[in-house]
Amino acid sequence: QVQLVQSGVEVKKPGASVKVSCKTSGYTFTSYGISWVRQAPGQGLEWVGWISAYNGNTNYAQKLQGRVTMTTDTSTNTAYMELRSLTSDDTAVYYCTREGDTSGYIYFQHWGQGTLVIVSS
Amino acid sequence: DIQMTQSPSSLSASVGDRVTITCRASQSISRYLNWYQQKAGKAPKFLIYAASSLQSGVPSRFSGSGSGTDFTLTITSLQPEDFATYYCQQSYSNFRTFGQGTKVEI
Numbered sequence: 001q002v003q004l005v006q007s008g009v010e011v012k013k014p015g016a017s018v019k020v021s022c023k024t025s026g027y028t029f030t031s032y033g034i035s036w037v038r039q040a041p042g043q044g045l046e047w048v049g050w051i052s053a054y055n056g057n058t059n060y061a062q063k064l065q066g067r068v069t070m071t072t073d074t075s076t077n078t079a080y081m082e083l084r085s086l087t088s089d090d091t092a093v094y095y096c097t098r099e100g101d102t103s104g105y106i107y108f109q110h111w112g113q114g115t116l117v118i119v120s121s
Numbered sequence: 122d123i124q125m126t127q128s129p130s131s132l133s134a135s136v137g138d139r140v141t142i143t144c145r146a147s148q149s150i151s152r153y154l155n156w157y158q159q160k161a162g163k164a165p166k167f168l169i170y171a172a173s174s175l176q177s178g179v180p181s182r183f184s185g186s187g188s189g190t191d192f193t194l195t196i197t198s199l200q201p202e203d204f205a206t207y208y209c210q211q212s213y214s215n216f217r218t219f220g221q222g223t224k225v226e227i
Contacts, residue, residue: 035217037165045157045165045208047217059215062122095164105171106212107155111164 002026004096004112011118012086019082020115022096029077030054033099035108036070036081038092048094051079086119093117123147123211127220134225138199142223144192144209153213154192156185159222160205168207169194199225 007021022034036048049060051070060068069082079096093114100109124147134140144154152172157165167176169185172192182197196203204227209220 037219044222045159045210045219047210047219050215050217061216100167100170102170102174105153105155105174107167107170107176108157108165108210109167109176111166114164 002098002110004098004110006094006096006112006115009116009118011120014087014119014121016086016119017082017084018086018117019080020094020096020117022079022081022112024077024079024098027098029072030074032101033106034070034072034079035097035099037095037097037108039095039114040089040092043092046092048081050099053079083117086117088119091117091119122216123150123214123218125209125211125218125220127207127209127223129223130221131224131226133227134199135227136199136201140196140199140203140225142194142207142209142225144187144194144220146190146192146211146213149189150211150213152188153211154185154187155210155212156183156194157208157210158203158205159208165208196225 003025005023010018035050051058067084071080095114096112097108098110126145128143154172156169159165173185184195206222206224
């Protein structure tokens with residue numbers, strides 16, 4: 001079965017960087033894209049960006065452009081999301097999701113358990 | 122970016138009720154509309170894609186409809202396990218966006 005297992009809680013100071021990992025199993029890693037979605041405390045879901053596990057192409061949410069980098073390691077079937085210059089507004093649970101595709105309709109089919117990132121001085 | 126607006130933001134309902142949630146896109150997105158359910162402290166669960174196609178294993182009391190800019194999620198005969206927050210999400214644009222969520226509570 002498809003599984004996405006994320007790294008643990010991170011506590012960072014303002015201005016620091018964080019790198020969250022998402023180790024996948026149960027499917028052919030390079031056949032599906034990975035999106036990252038975050039959720040601030042008590043708030044809704046916010047799409048952070050997407051990476052093709054096939055060729056590394058990326059799309060990032062405009063508000064995070066320049067601060068976020070997504071990568072993959074096909075040798076370990078793991079996706080990574082790095083966010084730099086952290087502020088308290090980046091405090092959130094970060095989810096990785098594996099896309100599904102039916103006749104060109106893309107959706108977030110499988111989700112990791114989430115990684116809490118806390119930014120606090 | 123395509124803006125997604127859900128209404129209402131929250132609603133109160135009882136077991137057995139019929140519930141309808143609306144999602145409106147800021148531009149036409151054809152049928153590139155998905156729905157998710159999220160319970161407190163859990164990752165979202167994928168329910169519906171292409172506006173009306175049920176993910177395998179999702180109970181048939183869930184249904185979706187719409188195209189263009191206006192979409193609905195309907196839950197017929199609400200069950201105790203359906204109390205949760207529901208999100209719509211567009212996949213028309215490569216820059217995905219979610220609605221702000223609708224909390225269904227007792």
